[in-house]
Amino acid sequence: MNTSWLVETHGDPLGILQNTIKAIWEQLDLDAFMFAANGSSKPRLFTEWQQVGEINPFKPLMTQNTAKHVPEAIENFPDGRIGVLLKPCEMRALIKKGERENIPLDRLLTICADCLGTYPLEDYQWRADRKGNPERLAWESLHFARQGGIASYRFRSACQSCRTPVAQEANLNFGVIGLPVRRKILVQSQDPQVIDRLGGALPLSENDQTLMEQRDIIISKILQRGSQTRQRLGDSLESILPKDLEALMLQFEQCGECRECFNNCPLCTADYPAKDEHGSYLREDVKEWMVSCAGCGMCEQACPNHLPLVTIFSMIREQLIQSIQPTC
Numbered sequence: 001m002n003t004s005w006l007v008e009t010h011g012d013p014l015g016i017l018q019n020t021i022k023a024i025w026e027q028l029d030l031d032a033f034m035f036a037a038n039g040s041s042k043p044r045l046f047t048e049w050q051q052v053g054e055i056n057p058f059k060p061l062m063t064q065n066t067a068k069h070v071p072e073a074i075e076n077f078p079d080g081r082i083g084v085l086l087k088p089c090e091m092r093a094l095i096k097k098g099e100r101e102n103i104p105l106d107r108l109l110t111i112c113a114d115c116l117g118t119y120p121l122e123d124y125q126w127r128a129d130r131k132g133n134p135e136r137l138a139w140e141s142l143h144f145a146r147q148g149g150i151a152s153y154r155f156r157s158a159c160q161s162c163r164t165p166v167a168q169e170a171n172l173n174f175g176v177i178g179l180p181v182r183r184k185i186l187v188q189s190q191d192p193q194v195i196d197r198l199g200g201a202l203p204l205s206e207n208d209q210t211l212m213e214q215r216d217i218i219i220s221k222i223l224q225r226g227s228q229t230r231q232r233l234g235d236s237l238e239s240i241l242p243k244d245l246e247a248l249m250l251q252f253e254q255c256g257e258c259r260e261c262f263n264n265c266p267l268c269t270a271d272y273p274a275k276d277e278h279g280s281y282l283r284e285d286v287k288e289w290m291v292s293c294a295g296c297g298m299c300e301q302a303c304p305n306h307l308p309l310v311t312i313f314s315m316i317r318e319q320l321i322q323s324i325q326p327t328c
């Protein structure tokens with residue numbers, strides 16, 4: 001059952017989000033919560049709900065994919081239930097990682113908020129210094145949520161070409177895109193436990209069909225913009241990019257022992273993708289990796305050769321998906 005609530009924010013959408021997370025953290029008696037706190041670049045595990053004030057999913061920065069750190073959180077709390085705050089691309093990565101590595105995702109309470117885009121780290125720091133307070137960058141993003149964000153050409157290329165910035169796959173999802181966030185945000189869940197606990201606790205607003213239709217229109221415009229950007233980036237780099245899986249495998253061989261893209265990808269582990277006895281990456285592993293790619297861009301951010309990996313991987317992923325789709 002998918003349940004959605006339009007919730008009154010009274011000018012403080014972040015406060016509503018934090019209070020909702022606090023309520024669910026307490027009521028489900030979570031043992032720990034993983035999120036990238038303000039001022040921290042790496043997601044960390046917190047055990048006290050008082051730290052909920054450090055949560056801000058609208059901060060336009062992502063330096064590591066939280067999904068990569070989830071196995072370590074589960075290891076730290078082998079019998080507990082853990083909350084995890086993720087961006088939509090991290091949520092996609094976690095689902096794929098869970099399938100491939102057999103991670104017990106039912107031990108997690110996943111929480112996701114619509115994403116309004118993120119800057120490369122240096123750009124973020126420069127902007128945060130200019131504003132004097134990094135919090136103001138998050139407010140700037142939220143301020144334009146109704147129009148679908150600021151569509152900055154300074155965002156990471158992964159964000160400019162994002163396939164799914166909408167929160168919809170977690171146990172608890174917060175929607176801001178297309179909405180007047182100073183008045184209302186969307187809270188959505190398919191988890192009976194969450195629905196049961198939150199149903200009576202949220203400051204509900206009247207249902208507003210027009211607003212929801214407006215949100216759908218803005219979302220489809222963002223998706224269209226992402227698709228056009230992927231096409232444009234692919235076209236502009238066509239003559240220099242590896243164009244298919246074979247060319248990509250050759251590229252990895254030329255990269256030697258670097259592996260920075262592997263090390264920073266939430267889907268890769270120390271021995272994945274594996275190599276054969278001749279030292280070449282296994283084609284099936286690389287293929288599976290590309291098909292599962294969540295488009296988060298952490299690989300590109302880490303590449304010392306500044307290869308446009310988001311564009312390369314996205315093109316190859318689309319080819320592979322088309323080749324495995326059944327023909328009628």
Ligand code: SF4
Nearest residue numbers: 089115117158159162
């Ligand atoms: S890739 Fe999409 S979901 Fe991920 S940070 Fe960028 S805009 Fe957000």
Ligand code: SF4
Nearest residue numbers: 265293294296297299
């Ligand atoms: S390959 Fe790159 S874009 Fe894809 S999930 Fe891994 S780090 Fe993210």
Ligand code: SF4
Nearest residue numbers: 255258259260261303
């Ligand atoms: S990070 Fe860049 S240079 Fe290193 S292996 Fe990946 S593609 Fe090659």
